[in-house]
Amino acid sequence: MNGLGWTLSLALGAWTIALIVGTLVGVARTLPRGILPRLGRVYVETFRNIPLLVQMFFWYFVLPELLPVRVGMAIKQMDPPWGSFVPALICLGLFTAARIAEQVRAGIQALPSGQMQAASALGFGQGNMYRLILLPQAFRIILPTLTNEFMTIFKNTSVALTIGLVELTATAREINENTFRTFEAFGVVTIVYLVIALLAWQIMHRIERAAQLPALAGGGARP
Amino acid sequence: MMVDLSAIASATPYLLSGLWFTVQITVVGVTGGIVFGSLLAVARLSRNRLVSTLATAYVNLMRSIPLILVIFWVFFLVPWAIGWMTRSGRPVAVGASLTIFVTFVLFEAAYYAEIVRAGFRSISPGQYSACEALGLSKFHAYIYILFPQAIRNVLPILLTQTIVLFQDTSLVYVISATDLLGAATKIAQRDGRLVEMYLTVGVIYFVVCYAASQFVKQLQGRLAYGAR
Numbered sequence: 001m002n003g004l005g006w007t008l009s010l011a012l013g014a015w016t017i018a019l020i021v022g023t024l025v026g027v028a029r030t031l032p033r034g035i036l037p038r039l040g041r042v043y044v045e046t047f048r049n050i051p052l053l054v055q056m057f058f059w060y061f062v063l064p065e066l067l068p069v070r071v072g073m074a075i076k077q078m079d080p081p082w083g084s085f086v087p088a089l090i091c092l093g094l095f096t097a098a099r100i101a102e103q104v105r106a107g108i109q110a111l112p113s114g115q116m117q118a119a120s121a122l123g124f125g126q127g128n129m130y131r132l133i134l135l136p137q138a139f140r141i142i143l144p145t146l147t148n149e150f151m152t153i154f155k156n157t158s159v160a161l162t163i164g165l166v167e168l169t170a171t172a173r174e175i176n177e178n179t180f181r182t183f184e185a186f187g188v189v190t191i192v193y194l195v196i197a198l199l200a201w202q203i204m205h206r207i208e209r210a211a212q213l214p215a216l217a218g219g220g221a222r223p
Numbered sequence: 224m225m226v227d228l229s230a231i232a233s234a235t236p237y238l239l240s241g242l243w244f245t246v247q248i249t250v251v252g253v254t255g256g257i258v259f260g261s262l263l264a265v266a267r268l269s270r271n272r273l274v275s276t277l278a279t280a281y282v283n284l285m286r287s288i289p290l291i292l293v294i295f296w297v298f299f300l301v302p303w304a305i306g307w308m309t310r311s312g313r314p315v316a317v318g319a320s321l322t323i324f325v326t327f328v329l330f331e332a333a334y335y336a337e338i339v340r341a342g343f344r345s346i347s348p349g350q351y352s353a354c355e356a357l358g359l360s361k362f363h364a365y366i367y368i369l370f371p372q373a374i375r376n377v378l379p380i381l382l383t384q385t386i387v388l389f390q391d392t393s394l395v396y397v398i399s400a401t402d403l404l405g406a407a408t409k410i411a412q413r414d415g416r417l418v419e420m421y422l423t424v425g426v427i428y429f430v431v432c433y434a435a436s437q438f439v440k441q442l443q444g445r446l447a448y449g450a451r
Contacts (some may be wrong), residue, residue, distance in 0.1 A: 052390070
């Protein structure tokens with residue numbers, strides 16, 4: 001099951017990018033003034049309102065053409081799995097980041113404003129205030145929706161088959177075309193996706209339990 | 224590389240026909256999905272153990288696998304299933320559009336079912352008891368009392384899911400159907416105009432979805448204000 005490996009590494013890699021970028025953009029959107037909140041909004045609206053597949057094509061087909069010729073050629077000449085894996089990774093990571101950013105923003109805004117005021121009264125700088133006070137609480141609030149997002153990213157990896165990455169679903173299609181064993185090929189892959197979904201849910205559920213604080217128990221409970 | 228605007232202009236009629244198919248899939252998916260999804264939601268709330276377990280299993284299964292995989296399932300299985308039902312013994316060729324319509328209804332119903340179920344749960348239990356006390360049959364209670372309130376409560380989420388559905392229609396690319404993206408791809412490959420075509424469809428999707436999501440946001444504000 002080589003396809004399973006590609007699906008898992010694409011999903012986990014993209015998840016890492018998405019968490020980092022998503023948190024930064026989400027924080028940017030809650031800043032009181034300046035150009036950053038607006039840029040954050042542009043980022044989120046752009047990535048949320050264009051289908052993932054179109055974004056995939058953009059990274060794979062369009063971007064190498066728009067870059068300087070030498071860079072574009074270098075990208076196009078990457079070895080087979082990497083030539084589609086890298087664009088898919090960037091694409092899925094940045095796509096999911098926009099969705100995570102919205103959740104992070106909602107999480108921060110759900111905190112009582114006294115938290116922010118108390119932090120600045122105690123002399124925290126803006127960076128420390130977010131890092132030590134606001135984000136740890138916000139993440140606990142949004143864990144249930146993050147669980148959903150984590151399960152979605154595994155399903156979204158299947159879109160990478162359109163730019164030639166032979167992940168799980170593409171594997172099923174290839175087996176079907178070579179052997180005509182439609183039921184077996186798609187049946188096995190369906191079950192693998194079910195198992196992945198179950199495992200992803202289990203992992204996130206454990207994290208939710210471990211991270212729960214007594215005072216926030218209401219917010220940390222499952223929906 | 225230069226962007227050639229005339230290439231976009233000459234492709235417009237074909238792109239519009241693709242957009243029309245995208246709209247058709249969305250309309251069929253939304254209507255069929257909400258009808259089938261509501262039935263699933265009612266089934267999940269049923270007191271009959273078998274019915275509720277089956278509905279739950281269906282919803283969870285559909286929500287755990289990617290849409291592309293479901294498209295492939297239907298694409299390969301429906302011809303075979305029709306062949307079996309008509310006893311012709313071999314698969315019957317089925318058009319891509321039928322495959323796509325069936326897929327979207329089956330798949331989106333699972334997502335709509337969850338939303339409608341949340342709507343049912345948001346109605347106060349007194350409403351259910353009142354229906355019973357008034358002697359309404361289950362059918363009438365759902366049609367006249369419960370369903371309208373449930374839909375009203377979750378209308379913004381329902382519409383957001385519809386925007387997602389509109390974006391998801393682009394995935395029919397995998398069976399070479401000619402929706403908006405499919406039309407763009409065919410022209411892009413014929414004329415070697417990948418950049419122009421993909422940027423154009425990107426802009427079209429963005430404008431439609433952004434306008435729709437702004438509308439939902441406004442509606443959400445108005446509903447929240449009207450409720451209490």
